[in-house]
Amino acid sequence: MNGNNPLREAFYKTTFQLVGHGKRTIQVLKEPLDETDGSLDSDMYGAGRLIEVFQDRMAHYLGKQSAVFFPSGTMAQQIALRIWCDRKGLKKVAYHPLCHLEIHEEDGLKQLHHIEPILLTDKNRLIQLEDVLNLNEDIACLLLELPQREIGGQLPEYSELEAISAYCVERGIKLHLDGARLFEILPYYGKSADEICKLFDSVYVSFYKGIGGIAGAILAGDEEFAKESKVWKRRHGGDLISLYPYIVSADYYLKQRLPHMGRYYEEAKELAGFYNRCHGVATEPLVPVSNMFHVHFDLPKATLETILIRLYEETGIGLTSYISETSETNCYFEVSIGDQYALTPKLDIEKVFQLLDKRIRDA
Numbered sequence: 001m002n003g004n005n006p007l008r009e010a011f012y013k014t015t016f017q018l019v020g021h022g023k024r025t026i027q028v029l030k031e032p033l034d035e036t037d038g039s040l041d042s043d044m045y046g047a048g049r050l051i052e053v054f055q056d057r058m059a060h061y062l063g064k065q066s067a068v069f070f071p072s073g074t075m076a077q078q079i080a081l082r083i084w085c086d087r088k089g090l091k092k093v094a095y096h097p098l099c100h101l102e103i104h105e106e107d108g109l110k111q112l113h114h115i116e117p118i119l120l121t122d123k124n125r126l127i128q129l130e131d132v133l134n135l136n137e138d139i140a141c142l143l144l145e146l147p148q149r150e151i152g153g154q155l156p157e158y159s160e161l162e163a164i165s166a167y168c169v170e171r172g173i174k175l176h177l178d179g180a181r182l183f184e185i186l187p188y189y190g191k192s193a194d195e196i197c198k199l200f201d202s203v204y205v206s207f208y209k210g211i212g213g214i215a216g217a218i219l220a221g222d223e224e225f226a227k228e229s230k231v232w233k234r235r236h237g238g239d240l241i242s243l244y245p246y247i248v249s250a251d252y253y254l255k256q257r258l259p260h261m262g263r264y265y266e267e268a269k270e271l272a273g274f275y276n277r278c279h280g281v282a283t284e285p286l287v288p289v290s291n292m293f294h295v296h297f298d299l300p301k302a303t304l305e306t307i308l309i310r311l312y313e314e315t316g317i318g319l320t321s322y323i324s325e326t327s328e329t330n331c332y333f334e335v336s337i338g339d340q341y342a343l344t345p346k347l348d349i350e351k352v353f354q355l356l357d358k359r360i361r362d363a
Helices: 006-011 027-034 049-062 075-086 108-112 129-132 158-171 184-187 192-197 222-237 243-276 303-314 346-362
Strands: 066-070 092-095 117-120 143-146 174-179 202-206 217-221 282-283 292-297 331-338
Touching: 006 049, 006 303, 027 243, 027 331, 049 192, 049 202, 049 243, 066 129, 075 092, 075 108, 075 143, 075 174, 075 222, 092 174, 108 117, 117 303, 129 217, 143 158, 143 282, 158 174, 174 192, 174 346, 184 192, 184 243, 217 222, 243 282, 243 292, 243 331, 243 346, 303 346
Parallel strands: 092 117, 092 143, 143 174, 174 202
Antiparallel strands: 066 217, 202 217, 282 292, 292 331
């Protein structure tokens, strides 16, 4: 626990937290290992029954010919784009200005692979078909993130996805899905994972976000794509001698949490309603389209921190462990619903939001 972060410290002292699956402790690994046969052979450098069975199952789930387990999504996605660029002999890709590769990876795509990104659309809205149609230069691949995390987890209409996919097929542009939170959007679209993934040439999913595993990712596509991705995985140092701690936890929490994605989605909409009834508070989107959304406050960050710490101490309910500043007078934080929300009594939730509204009005 970081003693220099009073809000985080207060959050983890509460009895109930409205977000996530609980604090990430060693228990996240211990629980699945306790449920696993200790005589199972470990995977070795990307081979072995344990990793191969899991990869085959994920390929089937995503409707792809083959899938490869990676220690990180950062590695997986850079490799996916490199493969598509090499295939076309063109080192240009397009994605959203707030794409993970652009803002969180220290220019890895540019420095390691010398790939030039073309940033589509304004950073505050989703990529639309019109943006793709108006591209005035050739690209090897278009990356779409579903949901678009940095703008509150927004999603395009499914018909828009179909139109973009059809256009990419027509123009010979590969379409890659940043599906880090793919599992979380299935309830909104009312589609299976393979139905959505059929619109894309390649897809990445994460096992530590909504699923809550330790780490790890799957990259899926056709057989040749998977074969090439394994070579690049070795080049990136991703073939650790064993990846079983990540695979065992991914498998365990997939079985535990995939069935509850619909509930998390409904609870996210309920929680957003509580926030939107508070003075000077608005969620983005107004009605969530997955289990995540952003909450914006017309308050300085320091003021909100003081309010929340006091609220946590009085009610024993934690809303967030961090706040991000957008300006001197505004701030926000991200909400991601998991197992914890359902453990909190509804009357207590109503009470904490009544108090939050009052404290904001008095600030």
